[in-house]
Amino acid sequence: MTSLGDLKEKWMQDNDFKEKYDAMAPEFAIARALIGARVTAGLTQIEVAERMGTTQSVVARLEGGTSIPSLKTLFRYAKATGMKPEITFIPLDQAASAPT
Numbered sequence: 001m002t003s004l005g006d007l008k009e010k011w012m013q014d015n016d017f018k019e020k021y022d023a024m025a026p027e028f029a030i031a032r033a034l035i036g037a038r039v040t041a042g043l044t045q046i047e048v049a050e051r052m053g054t055t056q057s058v059v060a061r062l063e064g065g066t067s068i069p070s071l072k073t074l075f076r077y078a079k080a081t082g083m084k085p086e087i088t089f090i091p092l093d094q095a096a097s098a099p100t
Contacts, residue, residue: 024065031065034077038063041081051080
């Protein structure tokens with residue numbers, strides 16, 4: 001059985017795939033942050049959804065990394081997980097080495 005990591009490594013050799021994957025880095029970073037906040041809070045998607053006044057499927061889409069949520073939604077998600085969002089700006093020449 002091929003692991004997900006092996007598949008990603010293989011696909012990243014395709015320049016077109018790599019370009020599209022790299023273009024989605026902001027979406028992936030937000031998804032990682034959302035999931036990290038929820039896991040740190042020890043909550044399920046259903047629990048976050050209830051606290052946000054929405055549905056589990058909305059939370060799943062937020063965590064799916066296919067779009068960039070509004071700031072209002074990020075603040076609602078943060079509050080639901082007992083977190084406070086922090087937005088920072090870094091110089092572009094440091095962005096490649098910054099943790100995501």
